[in-house]
Amino acid sequence: MARWVWAGLALAITTPALAQDAPADPPPQRVRNATVYGKDACPKPASDDEIVVCARLDEGERYRIPKRFRAPPDRSSAGASWAVRADSAMEEARVGRPNSCSVVGTGGQTGCTQAMLRNWFAWRRDQQAQQRDIP
Template identity: 55%
Template sequence: MTRPSLAIAIALATLSSVPAQAADPPKTTTTTTVFGNDPCPKPRGDEIIVCAREPEGERYRIPKQFRTKPREESGGSASWASRVAGLEDAQRFTRPNSCTAIGSNGQTGCTQAMIRQWFLERHMAKDLLP
């Protein structure tokens, strides 16, 4: 045999003796959190279990990602009274006495709207004066 054919024969003999890989990966994977010295659950059948271990003091606490309440974009630190006033202003055009053609009795609030506008302008003028 020549050298190239000998190398090919050795390579083919080595490849034929390599065992086959596992046919299918496990069908289920479970991720769980255990606390303190608790054992990880035992896998059932063809299952992979991944355990994350937390200290015992974290067992009955709210998870870290939920502990801090994110501030709202608009009015996160506003009082409830100002939030309610904002919601009322946003929906005012659909209610009676709204001075609009939308909603029931919307045409009845034009005088109240003028008075409300006058009070707002007066309040703004007081804030702007030195």
């Protein structure tokens, strides 16, 4: 009985492997991608060992900039007001000076409490704004 079980199991495992045939033709050597617009025809393969894959887009997209390039660049600092840019410049220049809360330079540690309070007030303003926005 055990022989029949083992023989059936061996036959079940090897049958799918025997059923596979070798490919009749080798796969194509070259795949070309093309984008066509509107009712334009897809280009024909140049040889028998080439496949042409066509992507069809609407006619209105023909002369447009591709979507991946359409997003405007990040201009957060260029669009900022003069006051915000001046404040950022002052914060950048503050490093290494007295009242800067920096380990660079003499007297830098004297501004740590002021920096902590500035950050806390900014955080609190953000929290209050978020609470006002919640219906």
